[in-house]
Amino acid sequence: MTTVLITGADGYIGRHLAPVLAARGLRVCSIRADVRRASEVRAAMEGIDVVVHLACLPVNRSFEFPDEDFEVNALGTFNVLDAARRAGVKKVVYTSTCEVYGPPDAQPVDETHPVRPASPYAASKHSGELSCLIMCRVFGLPTTILRLFNVYGLSAGLEERPTVEAAFMKNVLQGRAPVIKSHPGTARDFVHVRDVCRAIALAIDAEAASGEIINIGAGVATSLQDLADLVIRLTGVAVKPQIAPAASSSDPPLVCQADIRKAARLLGWHPEVTLSEGLEEIHRFYRDPGKR
Numbered sequence: 001m002t003t004v005l006i007t008g009a010d011g012y013i014g015r016h017l018a019p020v021l022a023a024r025g026l027r028v029c030s031i032r033a034d035v036r037r038a039s040e041v042r043a044a045m046e047g048i049d050v051v052v053h054l055a056c057l058p059v060n061r062s063f064e065f066p067d068e069d070f071e072v073n074a075l076g077t078f079n080v081l082d083a084a085r086r087a088g089v090k091k092v093v094y095t096s097t098c099e100v101y102g103p104p105d106a107q108p109v110d111e112t113h114p115v116r117p118a119s120p121y122a123a124s125k126h127s128g129e130l131s132c133l134i135m136c137r138v139f140g141l142p143t144t145i146l147r148l149f150n151v152y153g154l155s156a157g158l159e160e161r162p163t164v165e166a167a168f169m170k171n172v173l174q175g176r177a178p179v180i181k182s183h184p185g186t187a188r189d190f191v192h193v194r195d196v197c198r199a200i201a202l203a204i205d206a207e208a209a210s211g212e213i214i215n216i217g218a219g220v221a222t223s224l225q226d227l228a229d230l231v232i233r234l235t236g237v238a239v240k241p242q243i244a245p246a247a248s249s250s251d252p253p254l255v256c257q258a259d260i261r262k263a264a265r266l267l268g269w270h271p272e273v274t275l276s277e278g279l280e281e282i283h284r285f286y287r288d289p290g291k292r
Helices: 012-023 038-044 059-064 066-087 120-139 164-173 193-205 224-235 261-267 275-287
Strands: 003-007 027-030 050-053 091-097 143-148 150-152 190-192 212-216
Touching: 003 012, 012 027, 012 193, 038 066, 050 066, 050 193, 059 066, 059 120, 066 091, 066 120, 091 120, 091 193, 120 143, 143 193, 150 193, 164 224, 164 275, 190 193, 190 275, 193 212, 193 261, 212 261, 224 275
Parallel strands: 003 027, 003 050, 050 091, 091 143, 143 212, 150 190
Antiparallel strands: none
C-alpha cells in the first residue's frame, strides 16, 4: 500500500484531502514535525512513498511576520524536499498559489505568464516552486507544482471561514447587505476545495506531470459584484450589495482567471463543482446551523 505524508494535514485543504486519499486506497499519515527543523522532517520521512506539501503560513500573516513566512514557506519547503530526496520518496506534490503571478497581463493566465510576486507570501511560495524544480531537475526527485487559485468551500470540521463568499452569505441571511470592500469589478477564479483535492490525488499518479507547474482553478473569473448578486439570488433575500467608500477607485480592477488546459492535458482534470453549487452548500450551512 502506498503511504502518503501530508504536511499541513490539520489545515483547511488537508482535512478535506486525507479522506479523499484514503478512499483511493492510500495509507495517509500527517507530519507532526516543525518543517523549519530539518532533522525533525527527515525523521518523519521514514517509510513514506509520496509527500503532499500543504503546510504554509497564510498571506495575511506574511505582511506582519515576513521572517516567519520565509522560514515556513521557503526554508520549510526546502527541508521537506531535501528530506524526501534523502528518503527515496517517489513523488512530491507541492501546492503553490496564483499569487505568484502578481497582477496578470492578460486573461486567462497560463503557466508561462511572468512571475511577479506582490507579497512576502507569494515570494516565499515561489521560492518553494524553485526548490521543487531544482530537486526534480538536478536530483531526480519527481515533483509537481499546483498553482491554486481562489479555493473555497466549507471547512471539513464545519467551522466558519473568514472568506468573502462566507461573509456575503452571512450578511444576506441576516437581512443585511453584502459589503464589497474593494473594487466591485475585482474578479477571482473560485475553485471548490473538493475539486482541488481531486487534482492533488490525480497529480500523485501522473508521471507526465513530474517537473511541471499546473494551474488549478475553475477557469472562470467572477467579480465581487457578480458574487454578491449570485449570493442574493440563491438566498432569495431582498437586499442590494453595498460598496464600501474605500472600494471606490479609478484604478482598473484586478482580474485573475486560470487557464486550466494544462491540468486537463497532464492530469485529466476538470472542475466539477460549479460556483452556484458550492455557494448553495454554504447557504445551507448558514441557513440551518442546527444541522451542522
